[in-house]
Amino acid sequence: EVQLVQSGAEVKKPGESLRISCKGSGYSFATYWISWVRQLPGKGLEWMGRIDPSDSHTNYSPSFQGHVTISADKSITTAYLQWSSLKASDTAMYYCARRNDGTFDYWGRGTLVTVSS
Amino acid sequence: HSVLTQPPSASGTPGQRVTISCSGSSSNIGSNTVNWYQQLPGTAPKLLIYTNNQRPSGVPDRFSGSKSGTSASLAISGLQSEDEADYYCAAWDDSLNGPVFGGGTDLTVL
Secondary structure, eight states: OOEEEEOOOEEEOTTOOEEEEEEEESSOGGGSOEEEEEEOTTOOEEEEEEEETTTTEEEEOTTTBTTBEEEEEGGGTEEEEEESSOOGGGOEEEEEEEEETTEEEEEOOOEEEEEOO | OOSBBOOSEEEEOTTOOEEEEEEOOTTTTTTSOEEEEEEOTTSOOEEEEBTTTBOOTTOOTTEEEEEETTEEEEEEOSOOGGGOEEEEEEEEETTTTEEEEBOOEEEEEO
16 A cells, blocks of 8 residues: 655744655655645645655755755655745645656645744 | 636535636646646545546546646536535646646535
């Protein structure tokens, strides 16, 4: 069974750093790109960027380029999304999703990130 | 604002047929396939329709999709209370070199 298991909810202060994770199982992790998708409170879905776990090649949406870093460790079938300095406006739910033949066919349950002083 | 345009809300009564539209441009829907995702309250999105009109295993045939030019539609027939959810269209965008989503449509079953 394909699963993407995300790390738990985080509460951080502005300026702090954070890395959240997404562990894939039940399939060949290196074969499928992993994307990260943001959902602001009460809002829609926004694609942030993606990574090819086989070689860690990344693409970012212009809206998120420079603000976050996507990485992966294929040896432990895990992808990451990280911030070096969080802002209150980063408060959102973050989903990882597997990219398969032009679709997001499996999604993680989401990681809620709250940034508040 | 979102690259793909959807109505913010839609509604229908049980048993009714409802459609949700999704409008894009030549760089996304006009040149790539459309997918639809269903997000039930408090849960992660789920793939509902792929490649314009294909249903993944387990999705009821009450759900159907279509595409014409730079627009797409999701139709739900025999509406049920459990269909209350947010629905998002998505397509690859050649200019962005990434996928784009619609703003989502909040479906209410009256």
